[in-house]
Every structure is written in structure tokens, then in C-alpha cells.
Amino acid sequence: MVATRNPLNIGAAARAMANFGFSRLRVVNPYEVAFREARSAVGAAPLLGAAEEYAGVGEAVADCRLVIGTTSVGHRELQHPLRRLEYGARLIRGALAGGEGDAPVALLFGSEKFGLSNDDLSHCHWLMRIPTVDRNLSMNLGQAVALCLYELARDPRAAAARPMKIARATAEANEQITARLIEVLEKSGYVNPVTAESTEEKVRRLVRRLDVPERDAPVLLGMLRQILWKLGE
Numbered sequence: 001m002v003a004t005r006n007p008l009n010i011g012a013a014a015r016a017m018a019n020f021g022f023s024r025l026r027v028v029n030p031y032e033v034a035f036r037e038a039r040s041a042v043g044a045a046p047l048l049g050a051a052e053e054y055a056g057v058g059e060a061v062a063d064c065r066l067v068i069g070t071t072s073v074g075h076r077e078l079q080h081p082l083r084r085l086e087y088g089a090r091l092i093r094g095a096l097a098g099g100e101g102d103a104p105v106a107l108l109f110g111s112e113k114f115g116l117s118n119d120d121l122s123h124c125h126w127l128m129r130i131p132t133v134d135r136n137l138s139m140n141l142g143q144a145v146a147l148c149l150y151e152l153a154r155d156p157r158a159a160a161a162r163p164m165k166i167a168r169a170t171a172e173a174n175e176q177i178t179a180r181l182i183e184v185l186e187k188s189g190y191v192n193p194v195t196a197e198s199t200e201e202k203v204r205r206l207v208r209r210l211d212v213p214e215r216d217a218p219v220l221l222g223m224l225r226q227i228l229w230k231l232g233e
Contacts, residue, residue, distance in 0.1 A: 002057055002120055003111040004141065005031040011048060012142030013109070018044035019146070020153035024104065025051040026060045031111075057108065057120045065103040066095050069116050069124035070148065072138035081126040088128035089151040107148060112141050166213050173217040178207045180224035187231040 004010050004027065014025055025047060054060035061067045068088065071078070083091070095105055108124065110116035115138070121127070130139060130147055139147070169177075182203055185191045191199050212220065 001025070001030070001109050001141075001145075002028040002060075002116060003031065003114075004109075005112050006141075007031075009112065009141040009145075010051070011044075013145040014044040014048040014051070016142070016146035016149050018047050020149040022149055022153075023047060026054060026106075027051055028054045028057055028060050057123050061106045061108075061123055063103060064106040066092070066105045067108065067124045068092065068106070069108045069121050069127045070110070070144065071115055071121075071127050071129055072132070073129055078121075078127060080121060080124060083126060083128050085128055085130045085148060085151050088126075089148070089154075092152055107152075109141060109145055167215070169212040169214050169217040173214070173221075174207050174212065175204075177212065177217065177220050177224070178204045180221060180228065181207065184224055184227050184231065187228065 001010055001013060092105060108116060130144060182200055
């Protein structure tokens, strides 16, 4: 994090790092030296306390094999390849998986007001941006860090995984729910004798559209029985 003006943003970044499994925080010329006490670092005090401080970007990334800068683009003319977050994160994950000894990969975030300077960007191999609706509209720094780290930590296989199937109620259970519901409607005066047959058909279709899970069918039946008992008092 380079020339961060608000210590709460450094705390928020530390919290996001702890959430997504990142542990090495480096700060370059922070605006406020008391950032280690930021209240926004909920659950990440040790990580924040171990943050390394540097006077310049060159010194901070000296041992890194890959350096990526983040930018909202704005009106500046960039001299680097620019990649969207989802594609850039995939390249970074590939670099981390490839490995070259223990040399780290650095992800740079600039100050809230000015972002990364041209000098800061000169240390980067390429740049990455979060695709916002307006290319000239920057995000909150802490939120941007969290979003980038989430994308880096996200397992593409998990996104493609199918959710666990939930057993649906049987036709018999659905018909029992339908019957009890119709009884409730009749006792409450909702059903018009003239249109009773069509009402029953509508209720039956409604229950099927609800696609009731098997585990919830007994709960619904219990509720309807209780209502019938109360209506019969």
C-alpha cells in the first residue's frame, strides 16, 4: 500500500488479507504512522503489527518476481498493459502456482486521492483494474483491496461446482399439503362454492410451483393442521 492517507484503509486491507489467506503487508510512506492501531483491522491485529514499512516502492518490491499495479485508469495515459481483475487474477494465480523459489508477487495499491504515481507505476510489469460502470470512478481503497484479494483467493472450480441437490417432496406429500390447505381455505370462508373446483385446481398448481423440499413437507403439514384445529375451536 503506497502513501495511504487514511490508517483505517490500511486496517481494512489487513482485515481483508486475514479473511482471504494473505499474510505479508508492506506499506510505503504511510501518511499516518499510527496505522498499526487502526480499529478497522478486526481480527487482523497480528498481521497489521507485522506490516513492513518502506520509504519507496523500489525498496518494497526489490525481492518480488512480479509486480502488478492497480488503477482506476481515470484520465491518465498508461504505458503498461492493462487487464481486468478477473483475467489479471488468473495470471497472478498462475504465477504463484508456477513459483520461482520464495520470491513473492506484489500487488500495489496507491493513495486514496492520487492512486499510484507514474514513478510507482514504473516498477510494475503490468496493471490491473476493477471493471466499474464508470471507468473514471474509483472505488474505496479498502473495498478495492478486499475485492482483488477475493478474486485471487477464489477457486474457479468452486464457482463451477453444482450445489448439493435437495430432495423434493413426493407427489403424495404435495397432495396432502394441498388437501389441508384447501380445508383451511374452506373453513376460513375463502372458497366460493360456485368456483370450488377451479379453486382446488389453482391451489394444487400453486403447491407444485412452490417446489417444497421433502424436509419441509412435514413442517407445512403441521402448520396447516394447527390452523385447522384453531379454526375448529
